[in-house]
Amino acid sequence: MIQAPRGASAPLVLGSEPRAVRSAFYSFFTLVLLALTGCATHRNALDPTAVAHLPRRVELTDTPFYPQEAYQCGPAALATVLRSADVAVTPDELTPEVFLPGRKGSLAVELIAATRQRDRLAYRLDPDPRAILEELAAGRPVLVMQNVALKIVPTWHFAVVIGYDLDAQTFTLRSGTIERLVMSTRGFLRTWDLADRWAMVALKPGELPATPDMHKYMTAAAELEAIGRLEAAKQAYETAREQWPNSAWPVLGLANVQHAGGDLRGAEESYRAALAIEPDNIVANNNLAELLLARGCLDEARAFAARALKHATGTPLEQATLSTVTKLEQATPRSEAECR
């Protein structure tokens, strides 16, 4: 895993790379450092024009507060945002799912998994402070990860941002045992920066984030599908279809959920609808081919499978589409009467 050095934190670990690389690196190191330091301070300031449309001050005072027990900031913070998304859950109920006693803490992936288990979308925000402000202005508390120590000896912490004040330059959090922690914008962004700016909101399946991104939203919805929360995934896909009617992905998601739920006729219609929007979509072509094969419609299935493979060549989907084509080649032709 690489990380762009911020400020003076880039250590010099030079190994067996070519000499030219080494000397070039040394000669540019100072310049790069200067440039990056400038960048880092710039990144920590909120651009006033970008937040001009937002209220100057927001505080979600209704957000519940669960004082954490020793080290258990993960369950406490997650319970706080889940409550705000209408999930009746307490930190104690979440602890066995997200707390690792050996590490005295939780991992971000576990918080995401526990969110999905409760039919909520774990929507990860852009690594931009503005994204947090947008969600707060829309009335949603934001779960954030912070590094409250140093980059080289990190101490991870989860907290919930419940407010900001653009004039006073502060953020307000439910954090640990403190119900209302007011941090300077600068101080908060530093701890957030050191945790790679990780932030998420819990969305009800019919809900969109304040600044919805199709790919991010669909990924969060597809994660629900992947663990078998089909009804929640379906609602999320329907919401996405309304929001992005020109994208094939929400319709394709619906088709996959219908197929998984045994609604083959509905699934076929949806795959065809997805292909009407994006004829070369690999997944829609492949899955429609599979569905038609199961129905005995070999000729039509072969056409879709071939198109899927054509566009999947060189992508991670090549293997899956290739096996569909192979399977269709081996399939014994049945009478057309079977294809209904």
Added chain:
Amino acid sequence: MKRLLQKSIVYVLIASLVSLASPAVAQAQMIGTLTGLRAVERDANLAKVSAVLARAEVRDQMKALGVDATLVEARLAALTDAELSQLAQNIDSAPAGGVLAVIGVVFIVLLILEAVGVIDIFKKFP
């Protein structure tokens, strides 16, 4: 008689192995939405990095560093999804343009070389 018994056992075993294998072949190979989305994302990230690699000033810089750009390109394919997306993100946030243009190019080149494992300069402390 013993030979016949041995033979029949072998045939039964062969038959059972074959029948074990065949359902896997016939199994539906539906692609989940998440798998599809991730593949699309990987493609987009790969395209972004390749586009940067194709730029003349980046190639020149690599040449100056004695690194073969085609080799780097080949190594990109071996990156995991997470590594690739991190690299694309880092390129996005790298300083570029204006008076920083030259530094930006060098920085991006170093980022790419680091990602594919040619150099090892941005490693964090253990």
